[in-house]
Amino acid sequence: MSTATPVRTDARALITEGLFGRLVDRIVKDEQITELLAERIVTDALAFLAACGANQGSTLAPSEQVDIGWHTFLMYTEEYADFCSRVAGRFIHHSPADLPGVSYEPKATTRLRSMAAMRALGYEPFPGLWGSTAECSQCHDGCSNSNYAGK
Numbered sequence: 555m556s557t558a559t560p561v562r563t564d565a566r567a568l569i570t571e572g573l574f575g576r577l578v579d580r581i582v583k584d585e586q587i588t589e590l591l592a593e594r595i596v597t598d599a600l601a602f603l604a605a606c607g608a609n610q611g612s613t614l615a616p617s618e619q620v621d622i623g624w625h626t627f628l629m630y631t632e633e634y635a636d637f638c639s640r641v642a643g644r645f646i647h648h649s650p651a652d653l654p655g656v657s658y659e660p661k662a663t664t665r666l667r668s669m670a671a672m673r674a675l676g677y678e679p680f681p682g683l684w685g686s687t688a689e690c691s692q693c694h695d696g697c698s699n700s701n702y703a704g705k
Contacts, residue, residue, distance in 0.1 A: 563676035565601035568641060573633050580626050594680045599623025601677035602668060607642025608675060613659070614668040615651075617684045624648060 566574055574596060581592040598620045606614050616624055627634050628648060638645045651658055658664075669679045 563601075565597050565604060565677050568600045568604060569633070569637060573630070576630070577623070577626050580629070581622060584626070585622060594683060595619055595623040596626070598672075598677075598680050598683050599627060601672045601675070601679065603627075603637070603646055604641050604675055604677065605668060605671035606646050607638070607644075609671045610642075610644075612667065612671065613664055614671055615661070615664040616668065617665060619683045 569577075574593075577596045578589060578592045581587065581595055582589055585592070599616065600623075602614070602616045602620055603624065625648075627637070635645060665684060669684055672679050
């Protein structure tokens with residue numbers, strides 16, 4: 555029986571240190587939270603997006619706090635597009651979960667699937683950030699491949 559400690563990947567390495575700092579600073583300013591919490595949000599947002607890239611066809615969604623990191627990253631369009639291309643091989647779209655006629659599974663189910671997808675890549679989600687999922691976080695083109703036919 556192996557007792558080796560699993561290797562944990564640092565999602566911060568997916569972007570430059572400068573971009574990471576800018577995202578953290580923006581979240582600190584906009585959300586009026588501590589730098590440490592903003593760093594955790596950005597780190598988990600990056601890990602979540604990497605999981606989206608590795609799991610096309612699986613419905614994944616961030617928690618409300620992690621979604622803040624995704625929204626912030628989206629504002630840096632050039633860097634975000636480059637990240638998506640490098641990490642996912644495609645653009646990861648962000649679509650609100652309020653599309654008419656689309657049935658959504660319980661948030662807890664999607665959240666648990668998202669966290670498992672992150673762990674499968676070696677990322678350990680920060681537990682304090684994953685208490686609930688955001689209303690505007692179901693993706694229908696990019697990080698999930700739902701049955702939504704209206705793309």
